[in-house]
Amino acid sequence: MHTQVNGYRFAYNKILEQKNTLKSLGVNAGKFHMRRRLVYDIKERYPFLKGLNARALEQVNAQLHDSIYALSQAKKKGLKVGHIHFKSRKDPFSVTFNQSGYKLDFENNTVTLSKIGAIPCIFHRPLPENAHVKEVELVKTNTEKWYLHVVFQVPDNTFILKNKDRAVGIDVGNINIVSDSSGYELPAPKFYDTFSKRLKRLDRKISKAKLGSNNRRKLMAKKRLLWERITNSRSDDWNKVTKYYIDNFDIIGLEDLNIAKMAENIKERAKKKGQKYSPKNLIESSFGLMRGQFTYKADMYGRKVVFVNPKNTTQICAKCGAYVYKPVYVRTHSCPKCGLVCSRDYNAAINILKLALIDLGVNDYLKSHRVFDSHKVIKTGGESEFVCRTNETHNELLKTVRNGIGKR
Numbered sequence: 194m195h196t197q198v199n200g201y202r203f204a205y206n207k208i209l210e211q212k213n214t215l216k217s218l219g220v221n222a223g224k225f226h227m228r229r230r231l232v233y234d235i236k237e238r239y240p241f242l243k244g245l246n247a248r249a250l251e252q253v254n255a256q257l258h259d260s261i262y263a264l265s266q267a268k269k270k271g272l273k274v275g276h277i278h279f280k281s282r283k284d285p286f287s288v289t290f291n292q293s294g295y296k297l298d299f300e301n302n303t304v305t306l307s308k309i310g311a312i313p314c315i316f317h318r319p320l321p322e323n324a325h326v327k328e329v330e331l332v333k334t335n336t337e338k339w340y341l342h343v344v345f346q347v348p349d350n351t352f353i354l355k356n357k358d359r360a361v362g363i364d365v366g367n368i369n370i371v372s373d374s375s376g377y378e379l380p381a382p383k384f385y386d387t388f389s390k391r392l393k394r395l396d397r398k399i400s401k402a403k404l405g406s407n408n409r410r411k412l413m414a415k416k417r418l419l420w421e422r423i424t425n426s427r428s429d430d431w432n433k434v435t436k437y438y439i440d441n442f443d444i445i446g447l448e449d450l451n452i453a454k455m456a457e458n459i460k461e462r463a464k465k466k467g468q469k470y471s472p473k474n475l476i477e478s479s480f481g482l483m484r485g486q487f488t489y490k491a492d493m494y495g496r497k498v499v500f501v502n503p504k505n506t507t508q509i510c511a512k513c514g515a516y517v518y519k520p521v522y523v524r525t526h527s528c529p530k531c532g533l534v535c536s537r538d539y540n541a542a543i544n545i546l547k548l549a550l551i552d553l554g555v556n557d558y559l560k561s562h563r564v565f566d567s568h569k570v571i572k573t574g575g576e577s578e579f580v581c582r583t584n585e586t587h588n589e590l591l592k593t594v595r596n597g598i599g600k601r
Contacts, residue, residue, distance in 0.1 A: 362546025446549025
C-alpha cells in the first residue's frame with residue numbers, strides 16, 4: 194500500500210514539475226493539457242506508473258488543479274497566498290477512486306482497492322440502506338495513519354430532522370467560544386494551552402538532537418502526534434457543539450467573519466504598537482472550522498444557518514437599538530438609554546438573532562418569542578435594569594455535550 198501511494202505521489206510531483214516548467218516558458222497549461230501529458234508523456238517515461246489505477250491517476254491531476262484554483266480564488270479576494278509545494282514522504286496525501294476501482298465488504302471489514310488489494314478496515318458506522326457509494330478516498334496523514342473516506346449519495350430527506358420552532362443567535366469569541374441568545378456562555382477550551390508545555394519540551398529536545406538522526410526523527414514524530422491530538426480535540430469540540438445546536442434549533446444566526454482579514458488586522462495593529470504579532474487566540478478558536486461544520490450539518494439535517502454582517506453587533510443595544518461604545522476589555526453592556534445591563538456577548542447574540550430573522554423575513558418570531566422573557570427585572574432608582582438569567586435546562590444540556598472535553 195505504501196508503494197502504491199508513493200507512486201501516486203510521484204505522479205503528482207511530476208505533473209507539478211512539468212506545469213512549473215511550462216509556466217516558466219510562458220505556457221499556461223490547464224487541467225486537460227496536463228492530463229494528456231500524464232497519459233502520453235509521464236507514463237511513457239516512467240513505466241511503473243502503468244501499474245497504478247488510471248482513473249485514480251486522473252484524480253491526482255484533478256486534485257492538483259483544484260488546489261491551484263483555490264489559491265487563485267483566494268488571491269482574487271486580496272489574500273496573501275503562496276504556491277503549491279511538492280509532496281514529500283512525510284506529507285499527508287490522498288488517493289481518490291471515483292466510480293470504480295473499489296469494493297466495500299462490511300461483513301468481513303475489508304475494502305478492496307484496484308491495484309492495491311484487500312485492506313482490513315474498521316467501519317465506524319454502517320451506510321444507510323438507500324445509500325449509493327460514489328467514491329472512496331484513501332488518506333495517509335503525516336502521523337502515518339490511514340483513513341478511508343466514503344462518499345455516498347442518499348435521497349434529500351434521509352437525514353431531515355423534525356422542526357423545533359426555535360431560533361438562536363450565536364456570538365463567538367476568544368474568551369467565551371460560544372455565547373447564545375438563550376443566555377448561555379461556553380468558555381473556550383484552550384487546547385493549545387493544555388499541551389503547550391509538552392510542545393515546548395519537545396522543541397527543546399529537537400533543537401539539541403543531531404540533524405538527520407533517528408532520535409530527531411522519533412522526536413518529530415512525537416511532535417506531529419501531539420499536534421494531531423490538539424487538532425482532533427478542536428474538531429471534536431466543535432462537532433459536539435454544532436451538532437447540539439443543529440438538533441435543537443431550526444434557525445441559527447452567526448456572524449459572517451473574515452478570519453484571514455481579522456488576522457491581518459491584528460498583525461497591523463501589533464506592528465503599529467511595536468508588539469510581537471501572535472494570532473494564537475484566533476487560531477485556537479477555529480472559527481473557520483466552526484463555520485464549515487455548521488454549514489454542512491445544516492444542509493444535511495434541513496436547518497437554516499444565516500450569516501449576518503458583524504458590524505456593531507456588540508455596540509448596538511439589543512433592547513432599544515442605541516449605539517453604546519465599549520472597548521474590547523469592557524465585558525458588560527450597560528445602556529444609559531433603556532437601562533439594559535448584561536454581558537456584551539449576550540447582547541451581541543441577540544442582535545445576531547434579530548438580523549438573521551430579519552434577513553429571512555421571520556419578524557413574527559420576535560413577537561411570539563419575547564427575547565427578554567427569560568430575564569429578571571430589577572428595579573433600581575425607578576429604572577428597569579435587565580440582568581441576564583441563564584436558562585438552566587439549556588445550560589445543563591450544553592454542558593453535557595462538552596463532558597470530558599479538555600481532559601484528554
